[in-house]
Amino acid sequence: MSTHSDGSAGQQPDDDEIGREQEYVSMLYGRLDDMREQAAQRLTEQLRTTGGTLQARSQRDSSVRMYAEQVEQFSAVENGLCFGRLDGADGARHYIGRIGIFDTGGDFDPLLMDWRAPAARPFYLATAANPQGMRRRRHLRTRQRKVTGLNDEVLDIATASPTAHEELTGEASLLAALNAGRTGRMRDIVETIQVEQDRIIRADLPGVLVVQGGPGTGKTAVALHRAAYLLYTHRRELSTRGVLLVGPNATFLRYISQVLPTLAETGVLLRTPGDLFPGVSARRAEPARTAALKGRTVMTEVLAAAVRDRQWVPDEPLEIEVERETLLLDPATVREARERVRRTGRPHNLARALFDVEIVHALADQVAEQIGADPLGGENLLSEADRAEIRRELREEPGVRAALDELWPVLTPQRLLADLYACTDRIAVAAPMLTDDERALLHREPGGGWTPADVPLLDEAAELLGEDERAAAARRERIRASQREYAEGVLEIWRGSRSIDVEDEADGGEILGVTDLLDADRLLERQEEADRLTTAQRAAADRSWAFGHVIVDEAQELSPMAWRLLMRRCPSRSMTIVGDVAQTGALAGTPSWADALEPYVAQRWRLEELTVSYRTPAEIMAVAADVLTGIDPALRPPRSVRATGVPPWDRAVAAGALADELVAATAREAAGLADGRLGVIVPQGRADELAAAVVAALPEAAVGEQPELESRVVVLTVDQAKGLEFDSVLVVDPDGIVAESPRGRSDLYVALTRATQRLGILRPTR
Numbered sequence: 001m002s003t004h005s006d007g008s009a010g011q012q013p014d015d016d017e018i019g020r021e022q023e024y025v026s027m028l029y030g031r032l033d034d035m036r037e038q039a040a041q042r043l044t045e046q047l048r049t050t051g052g053t054l055q056a057r058s059q060r061d062s063s064v065r066m067y068a069e070q071v072e073q074f075s076a077v078e079n080g081l082c083f084g085r086l087d088g089a090d091g092a093r094h095y096i097g098r099i100g101i102f103d104t105g106g107d108f109d110p111l112l113m114d115w116r117a118p119a120a121r122p123f124y125l126a127t128a129a130n131p132q133g134m135r136r137r138r139h140l141r142t143r144q145r146k147v148t149g150l151n152d153e154v155l156d157i158a159t160a161s162p163t164a165h166e167e168l169t170g171e172a173s174l175l176a177a178l179n180a181g182r183t184g185r186m187r188d189i190v191e192t193i194q195v196e197q198d199r200i201i202r203a204d205l206p207g208v209l210v211v212q213g214g215p216g217t218g219k220t221a222v223a224l225h226r227a228a229y230l231l232y233t234h235r236r237e238l239s240t241r242g243v244l245l246v247g248p249n250a251t252f253l254r255y256i257s258q259v260l261p262t263l264a265e266t267g268v269l270l271r272t273p274g275d276l277f278p279g280v281s282a283r284r285a286e287p288a289r290t291a292a293l294k295g296r297t298v299m300t301e302v303l304a305a306a307v308r309d310r311q312w313v314p315d316e317p318l319e320i321e322v323e324r325e326t327l328l329l330d331p332a333t334v335r336e337a338r339e340r341v342r343r344t345g346r347p348h349n350l351a352r353a354l355f356d357v358e359i360v361h362a363l364a365d366q367v368a369e370q371i372g373a374d375p376l377g378g379e380n381l382l383s384e385a386d387r388a389e390i391r392r393e394l395r396e397e398p399g400v401r402a403a404l405d406e407l408w409p410v411l412t413p414q415r416l417l418a419d420l421y422a423c424t425d426r427i428a429v430a431a432p433m434l435t436d437d438e439r440a441l442l443h444r445e446p447g448g449g450w451t452p453a454d455v456p457l458l459d460e461a462a463e464l465l466g467e468d469e470r471a472a473a474a475r476r477e478r479i480r481a482s483q484r485e486y487a488e489g490v491l492e493i494w495r496g497s498r499s500i501d502v503e504d505e506a507d508g509g510e511i512l513g514v515t516d517l518l519d520a521d522r523l524l525e526r527q528e529e530a531d532r533l534t535t536a537q538r539a540a541a542d543r544s545w546a547f548g549h550v551i552v553d554e555a556q557e558l559s560p561m562a563w564r565l566l567m568r569r570c571p572s573r574s575m576t577i578v579g580d581v582a583q584t585g586a587l588a589g590t591p592s593w594a595d596a597l598e599p600y601v602a603q604r605w606r607l608e609e610l611t612v613s614y615r616t617p618a619e620i621m622a623v624a625a626d627v628l629t630g631i632d633p634a635l636r637p638p639r640s641v642r643a644t645g646v647p648p649w650d651r652a653v654a655a656g657a658l659a660d661e662l663v664a665a666t667a668r669e670a671a672g673l674a675d676g677r678l679g680v681i682v683p684q685g686r687a688d689e690l691a692a693a694v695v696a697a698l699p700e701a702a703v704g705e706q707p708e709l710e711s712r713v714v715v716l717t718v719d720q721a722k723g724l725e726f727d728s729v730l731v732v733d734p735d736g737i738v739a740e741s742p743r744g745r746s747d748l749y750v751a752l753t754r755a756t757q758r759l760g761i762l763r764p765t766r
C-alpha cells in the first residue's frame with residue numbers, strides 16, 4: 001500500500017518531512033564532496049611524483065588507478081546519491097543509495113547503505129504480506145541535490161489494501177520512471193528494482209544462469225546491475241579476473257555505457273562480438289547467409305583442414321640452393337617429417353621448430369654423405385660434432401630458411417583466413433564437406449577488413465596455430481597501446497571532475513583543490529614506464545584471458561562458433577546469459593538455450609524467466625502479440641505493467657508516396673514529443689533512401705552506421721535498434737522487414753516493441 005507525499009501523485013508534499021530529509025541528504029552530499037576532494041588531492045600528489053625504485057613506481061601506479069577510479073565513482077553518483085529509506089519495526093532507520101558512506105568522524109556507522117549490501121535487500125523485497133522486519137519503505141525523489149518528493153509504503157498487512165499491482169514494489173516511483181521521457185542513454189534502475197529482477201541480480205556467482213524474457217522485461221538492466229552487484233560482492237575474486245560484458249553492437253554499447261559508471265563500477269570490459277579478438281575491430285558487413293555459414297561448427301573442420309593444407313609436400317624434389325651447391329629435398333622425406341610432427345599434436349606454429357629439426361637433419365645427412373664419404377668405402381668420416389656444425393650452418397642458410405617457410409609457414413590467424421577466403425582452390429581443399437554454393441559464399445577478395453562472423457573463426461584459427469614469438473610481440477604492443485589509452489583516460493577523468501566542480505559551484509557547492517594539470521605527455525611518459533595495468537586493460541589485449549564472469553546480452557544472436565569463443569574466455573563457466581529466443585534475428589542465432597549451451601555444460605545451467613514488460617504499454621504489446629503468434633503459436637508475450645490509453649496507429653499508403661508520407665509522419669510525431677526521442681525503424685534494403693528523405697526534411701535526424709542516439713529523431717534498421725527504446729516509434733514497411741530475412745517475423749517483433757509510449761505503422765500498398 002502506498003501513501004504519497006509527492007506533488008505529482010496528487011497530494012501536497014509534507015514540507016516538514018521533506019525539510020528533514022533535505023537536511024540529511026545535504027549532509028550526505030557534504031560527505032561526498034569531502035571524499036571526492038580527498039581522492040582528487042591524493043591523485044594529484046601521486047601524479048606529481050616521478051622516479052623511485054621499480055617497486056615504488058608500481059605502488060604509485062596502483063594508487064593512481066585507485067584514486068582515479070574513486071574520483072570517477074564519486075562523480076558518477078552525484079545524481080540520486082540517496083534514493084531510499086527503510087524504517088525497521090525496531091525503529092532503526094537506514095538510508096539507501098548508490099554507494100556506501102560511513103561516519104568517519106565517529107564509530108564508522110553507515111550513513112548511507114550501498115544498494116548492493118545484504119542489509120539493503122528488504123528495500124527491494126519487503127511487501128506488506130512479508131515485511132522482512134521493516135515498517136516502512138520510503139522513496140526519495142531528488143533533483144540535483146534538492147529533495148523534491150517522497151513516496152511512502154507502509155509495510156503492514158493490517159493497513160494494506162489491495163492495489164492493481166500487488167506484486168510491484170515502489171509502484172509510484174516505478175511508474176514515474178517508466179513514464180519519464182527517454183534521453184538516448186539507458187538509466188540505472190537501482191531505485192525501483194522489482195522482486196523477480198532482484199532474485200536474478202543477486203543470484204550466486206558460479207554456474208551458468210540463463211535469463212529469458214520478452215521485450216522490455218529489463219533483461220539488459222538486470223544484466224548490468226548484476227555486473228555491479230557481483231563486483232561489489234565478490235570484489236577480490238573478480239577484480240583480478242575481471243568481468244566481460246558482451247552486447248550486440250557498438251550503438252547498443254554506447255547506449256548502456258553510462259549505466260555502469262553510475263552504478264559506481266568501472267572494472268567491466270564492454271565488448272561487441274566483433275571486438276572479441278584482440279587487435280581486430282570487425283565492422284565489415286556481409287550477406288546474412290555467409291555469416292550464418294561462418295557461424296556453424298562445421299567451420300572448425302574447415303579451419304583445421306585449412307591449416308593442414310598449409311603444411312605442404314611438394315610433388316617434385318625441392319631444389320635448395322646452399323653456399324656452393326644445390327640440395328634436393330625429396331617429397332617422401334618431407335611427408336615423413338610432416339607426419340612425425342603432426343603426431344606430436346602441437347599447434348601449427350609451435351610445431352614449426354620440430355619440423356625444422358626434422359628437415360635440417362635430413363639435409364645435413366645429405367651434405368654429410370657427400371663431404372664425409374670415405375673414398376675407400378669405409379664408414380663416413382664425419383664425427384657427430386661435424387654433423388652438428390653442418391646443421392647449424394644449414395639452419396642459417398637463406399635458401400633453407402626460405403624452403404622451410406614455404407613448407408611449413410608460420411601463420412597469423414589473419415593470414416590463414418585471408419589466404420583461405422581469397423583462393424577458391426584452398427577453399428575446395430579445406431571444405432569438401434560443404435556444397436558448391438556454400439564454398440562460393442566463403443570466397444572473398446583480400447583486404448577490406450573483417451566481419452563479426454570472422455571473429456570466432458580468427459579465434460579458432462589462433463587455437464589451431466598457437467602463439468609464436470611474433471604473436472606474443474603483437475600482444476605486448478597492444479598492451480602498450482591500451483596503457484597509453486589508460487593514461488589519456490586518467491586525464492579525462494581529471495578534466496571531468498573539474499567540470500563537475502564548476503557546475504557544483506553554480507549550485508553553491510565548493511570548488512575542489514584540483515586546479516593544476518600535468519601535461520598529457522608527462523603523464524603518458526610516467527604511465528608508460530610502468531608495467532601495471534587494470535584487469536580490464538590486460539584482459540582486452542589478451543586473447544587467452546580467463547574472465548571471472550561473463551555476461552552476454554542479446555545472447556540469442558550468438559552463433560555456435562561465437563559460443564565456442566565465449567566459452568574459451570570463461571573456463572570457470574561462471575556466466576549470465578541474457579536474451580529472448582523469440583527475438584533471434586541472426587540466421588546462425590540460437591533457437592533454443594539448450595542447443596546453445598549443452599555442448600559445453602550439459603544440463604548444468606539454470607533458467608530464470610522475466611515475465612513483466614516495463615517498457616511496452618499494453619496497447620502496443622497487443623499488436624506485437626499477433627506477430628509473436630506468427631513466429632510460434634506457443635509463445636506468449638510478457639505482461640505489460642501499464643497502459644497508456646493511446647492506441648497504436650496503422651496506415652496504408654501508396655507505395656510511391658512512402659518517402660513523402662514518412663517525412664510527414666516523422667515531423668508530426670517529432671512535434672508531439674515533449675522531451676523524448678522518436679525512433680524510425682526501416683527495412684535494411686531501403687535504409688539509405690528513406691534516411692536521406694527524412695534528413696532532407698529534418699536535418700536534426702540522426703542516421704548512418706552509428707547514429708547519435710541522443711538526437712530527437714533517429715532513423716535505424718532493426719539490427720541497430722536491438723536492445724534500444726524510444727518514447728515514440730514509427731515502423732516503416734513491416735511487410736518489407738518480414739520479407740528481408742527468414743527470421744523476418746522476429747525482426748518485426750523487435751521493431752514493434754521498442755516504444756515506451758506511442759507506435760505508428762506505415763504500410764506501403766504493393
Ligand SMILES: Nc1ncnc2c1ncn2[C@@H]1O[C@H](COP(=O)(O)OP(=O)(O)OP(=O)(O)O)[C@@H](O)[C@H]1O
Nearest residue numbers: 189192193194215216217218219220221614615723
Ligand atoms: N525495475 C525497473 N524500474 C524502472 N525501470 C525499469 C525496471 N525494469 C526495467 N525498466 C526499464 O524498462 C525498459 C526496458 O528494459 P531493458 O532494456 O532492460 O529490457 P530488455 O528485456 O533488455 O528488452 P529487449 O529484449 O527489448 O532488449 C528500460 O527503460 C528499463 O530502464
